[in-house]
Amino acid sequence: MATPSPSRVLDTPPTPEVPERVAVLLPMPFPGPFDYKLPPGLVLHAGDIVTVPLGKRQATGVVWDTTPHLPPDLATPSTQSPIAANRLRPVLSKLDVAPLPAELRRFIDWVAAYTLSPPGMVLAMTLRPHMQGQPTPTMGWLATTPLPAGLRATPARQKILALLADGVPRATTELAQAAGTSPGVVRGLVDAGALHAVRLGPANPFGRPDPAYCPPVLEGAQQHAAEALRQSVRDNRFSVTLLEGVTGSGKTEIYQEAIATCLTEGRQALVLLPEIALSAQWVERFARRFGVRPAIWHSEAGQKTRRLTWAGAADGSAPVIAGARSALFLPFHKLGLIIVDEEHEGVFKQEEGVTYNARDMAVVRGRLAGFPVVLASATPSLETLANAHTGRYHHLMLPTRHGGASMPETTVLDMREAPPPRGRFLSTLMVDAINQTLERGEQAMLFLNRRGYAPLTLCRACGHRMECPRCTAWLVEHRARRILACHHCDHVEPLPESCPACSAEQSLTAIGPGIERITEEAHDLFPEARVLVMSSDMTGGAAATAEAVNSISRQEVDLIIGTQMVAKGWHFPHLTLVGVVDADLGLGGADLRAGERTIQLLHQVAGRAGRASAPGRVLLQSYTPEHPVMQALLSGDFNTFMEQEAAQREPGFWPPYGRLAALIVSADTMAEADATAAQLGHNAPYGDGIEVLGPAPAPLALLRGRHRRRLLLRTRRSIAVQPILRRWLGMVTPARGTRIDVDIDPISFF
Ligand SMILES: Nc1ncnc2c1ncn2[C@@H]1O[C@H](COP(=O)(O)OP(=O)(O)OP(=O)(O)O)[C@@H](O)[C@H]1O
Numbered sequence: 001m002a003t004p005s006p007s008r009v010l011d012t013p014p015t016p017e018v019p020e021r022v023a024v025l026l027p028m029p030f031p032g033p034f035d036y037k038l039p040p041g042l043v044l045h046a047g048d049i050v051t052v053p054l055g056k057r058q059a060t061g062v063v064w065d066t067t068p069h070l071p072p073d074l075a076t077p078s079t080q081s082p083i084a085a086n087r088l089r090p091v092l093s094k095l096d097v098a099p100l101p102a103e104l105r106r107f108i109d110w111v112a113a114y115t116l117s118p119p120g121m122v123l124a125m126t127l128r129p130h131m132q133g134q135p136t137p138t139m140g141w142l143a144t145t146p147l148p149a150g151l152r153a154t155p156a157r158q159k160i161l162a163l164l165a166d167g168v169p170r171a172t173t174e175l176a177q178a179a180g181t182s183p184g185v186v187r188g189l190v191d192a193g194a195l196h197a198v199r200l201g202p203a204n205p206f207g208r209p210d211p212a213y214c215p216p217v218l219e220g221a222q223q224h225a226a227e228a229l230r231q232s233v234r235d236n237r238f239s240v241t242l243l244e245g246v247t248g249s250g251k252t253e254i255y256q257e258a259i260a261t262c263l264t265e266g267r268q269a270l271v272l273l274p275e276i277a278l279s280a281q282w283v284e285r286f287a288r289r290f291g292v293r294p295a296i297w298h299s300e301a302g303q304k305t306r307r308l309t310w311a312g313a314a315d316g317s318a319p320v321i322a323g324a325r326s327a328l329f330l331p332f333h334k335l336g337l338i339i340v341d342e343e344h345e346g347v348f349k350q351e352e353g354v355t356y357n358a359r360d361m362a363v364v365r366g367r368l369a370g371f372p373v374v375l376a377s378a379t380p381s382l383e384t385l386a387n388a389h390t391g392r393y394h395h396l397m398l399p400t401r402h403g404g405a406s407m408p409e410t411t412v413l414d415m416r417e418a419p420p421p422r423g424r425f426l427s428t429l430m431v432d433a434i435n436q437t438l439e440r441g442e443q444a445m446l447f448l449n450r451r452g453y454a455p456l457t458l459c460r461a462c463g464h465r466m467e468c469p470r471c472t473a474w475l476v477e478h479r480a481r482r483i484l485a486c487h488h489c490d491h492v493e494p495l496p497e498s499c500p501a502c503s504a505e506q507s508l509t510a511i512g513p514g515i516e517r518i519t520e521e522a523h524d525l526f527p528e529a530r531v532l533v534m535s536s537d538m539t540g541g542a543a544a545t546a547e548a549v550n551s552i553s554r555q556e557v558d559l560i561i562g563t564q565m566v567a568k569g570w571h572f573p574h575l576t577l578v579g580v581v582d583a584d585l586g587l588g589g590a591d592l593r594a595g596e597r598t599i600q601l602l603h604q605v606a607g608r609a610g611r612a613s614a615p616g617r618v619l620l621q622s623y624t625p626e627h628p629v630m631q632a633l634l635s636g637d638f639n640t641f642m643e644q645e646a647a648q649r650e651p652g653f654w655p656p657y658g659r660l661a662a663l664i665v666s667a668d669t670m671a672e673a674d675a676t677a678a679q680l681g682h683n684a685p686y687g688d689g690i691e692v693l694g695p696a697p698a699p700l701a702l703l704r705g706r707h708r709r710r711l712l713l714r715t716r717r718s719i720a721v722q723p724i725l726r727r728w729l730g731m732v733t734p735a736r737g738t739r740i741d742v743d744i745d746p747i748s749f750f
């Protein structure tokens with residue numbers, strides 16, 4: 001628990017002038033830190049974690065820097081007048097944990113200013129895992145020898161002293177629990193001078209990865225790339241390297257070499273993975289290379305694991321952490337490298353709360369702290385490619401697959417010419433190819449990025465569509481569960497017997513396929529095949545996924561059917577055929593990145609085929625075979641496609657050639673949403689290189705019962721959007737219950 005601790009356990013140098021007042025940032029949505037009084041006897045430094053009074057409560061916060069180090073565009077002049085010294089309330093105590101390093105505090109300030117979020121909400125991403133449950137004490141007690149003369153030796157006290165006879169220091173709660181006494185007994189012994197405090201050694205649940213455990217033998221281009229990355233780690237300064245390589249070229253293998261060097265140099269490494277819950281294969285590969293598994297950070301991990309990993313990051317006992325985007329806010333003791341694997345992935349963008357892109361913020365963290373960042377992908381984002389072309393990022397290429405494996409041969413099946421039989425979704429050519437593959441004893445995969453049985457349920461009598469009452473969205477049938485579900489909110493209803501609009505019986509029809517329906521068709525067509533379905537709504541979470549992946553590797557499965565989950569970096573040596581059920585899905589809509597995202601996803605899925613000795617095939621079912629995306633997937637010429645995309649975006653200053661920020665107004669009624677949106681419209685900023693699009697109804701004009709309007713601010717690259725937005729938002733007062741959410745660099749336009 002919180003106890004004031006003596007200053008000798010501090011390991012940061014004292015700040016020059018010890019102020020009477022200290023700024024404390026609380027993990028809450030306030031505009032900035034609050035001032036507190038420094039009580040006598042307490043020595044505090046920036047970064048210390050403390051408890052303070054807040055109203056009638058107590059809160060945990062961090063002693064903050066009075067002047068954030070921000071570039072002028074991001075700095076906000078403070079409008080708060082300082083609270084009078086005689087009204088300051090004192091800091092209550094300092095916690096026995098390592099302080100947050102300066103580098104991390106600066107990063108938190110930067111992310112807050114860039115995303116226009118309250119700094120406390122960014123701090124919360126760092127602090128929250130630490131504050132859940134009991135804090136892990138880093139201070140413990142040993143018995144004093146000799147014991148003070150005249151010590152009153154009650155039976156409870158004797159039990160505690162007996163426990164400590166082995167010379168192993170223990171924390172208060174642990175001692176009290178083991179002795180079956182109250183913590184008060186321990187404190188009594190401390191007050192009597194029978195126990196003295198010592199710093200607890202890092203309890204190390206994480207093995208030490210061995211850089212020399214099992215290094216790979218690298219081939220030509222791999223060798224060059226690995227050496228370039230090793231050098232950037234040895235240089236130990238800020239740099240960004242794009243590691244681009246076709247699927248199966250050994251990108252993972254190469255960046256592991258950078259991690260090895262980072263470990264040799266005595267620094268920690270962080271790997272951001274798009275789907276950490278599904279990373280079983282990645283972890284095993286790491287273990288084969290380094291002898292132990294890395295620490296893992298993701299939301300599915302239990303509270304205890306999260307607390308241990310947090311502590312392992314903070315004291316350095318976790319040398320490598322692999323995690324989801326939020327791992328970026330861990331308080332690393334000595335971070336020396338960040339790898340962002342599959343850097344093009346949209347999941348690195350957090351869309352709720354603090355809307356940040358972990359890939360971009362990884363680069364910021366590297367820049368602020370001065371270490372290299374590696375972005376790996378087979379299909380880099382246009383943003384990253386543009387940075388590579390201007391020379392801001394180094395660019396390493398792995399042009400071929402490892403070990404002589406060839407890239408899969410791709411065919412586009414024109415569904416207009418050879419449509420599937422009525423009521424089916426797989427064309428005859430696809431069915432034949434799957435049969436041939438299974439006959440050879442190889443595995444096939446069908447990909448459709450849509451969960452459930454059917455995306456639309458329609459009444460044949462009156463044309464009524466089953467829609468979500470709270471969202472602008474159709475309800476998706478999940479046949480096995482006999483329900484209709486909204487994929488945007490948690491609305492679920494039973495599948496009705498008759499049409500709710502016209503009461504016609506037996507008139508509701510499922511339109512279009514989801515993977516459940518494709519699975520039904522597959523069971524019909526390939527009755528002998530052992531089918532495995534993989535999707536994010538699979539029950540059992542990460543453990544079930546790991547088991548599914550193992551069963552594929554052991555060849556206990558013939559046909560895999562899945563959503564985008566199957567597209568991720570899996571390596572299945574026996575998989576030789578990948579069939580994409582609907583390659584056009586995702587190209588509709590007005591999304592700026594629809595083409596880019598579709599090609600990235602399909603290239604990724606296609607990359608699962610033929611990764612070992614047997615050659616792979618990819619079949620894409622499409623109604624628009626002439627579309628540039630299909631053509632690029634056919635030719636494998638990803639570069640030309642991206643150049644065309646760039647040429648389309650550049651003249652209009654669309655990202656990455658300009659900057660975008662979205663404002664989303666949401667309210668309980670349409671009138672309220674419109675009123676605030678109109679106010680924003682009237683006060684819209686203008687000027688050379690500044691443009692505002694909207695207000696307009698958002699594509700999801702209704703989401704979870706909230707009415708939504710959007711405005712988009714677009715500026716030239718040389719113009720920062722933050723000062724413009726701050727001024728603009730300052731001119732508008734939304735009605736109670738109306739919210740304006742800011743999304744800097746939006747990547748989805750829902
Ligand atoms: N030099 C090497 N020696 C031994 N095996 C290698 C080597 N390079 C790559 N491999 C193997 O080839 C396979 C593909 O490599 P890897 O997964 O690193 O490629 P990748 O580029 O990360 O693929 P993807 O983009 O599809 O995830 C893996 O099984 C890997 O272990």
Ligand SMILES: [Zn+2]
Pocket residue numbers: 468469470471473486487488489490491704
């Ligand atoms: Zn809904």
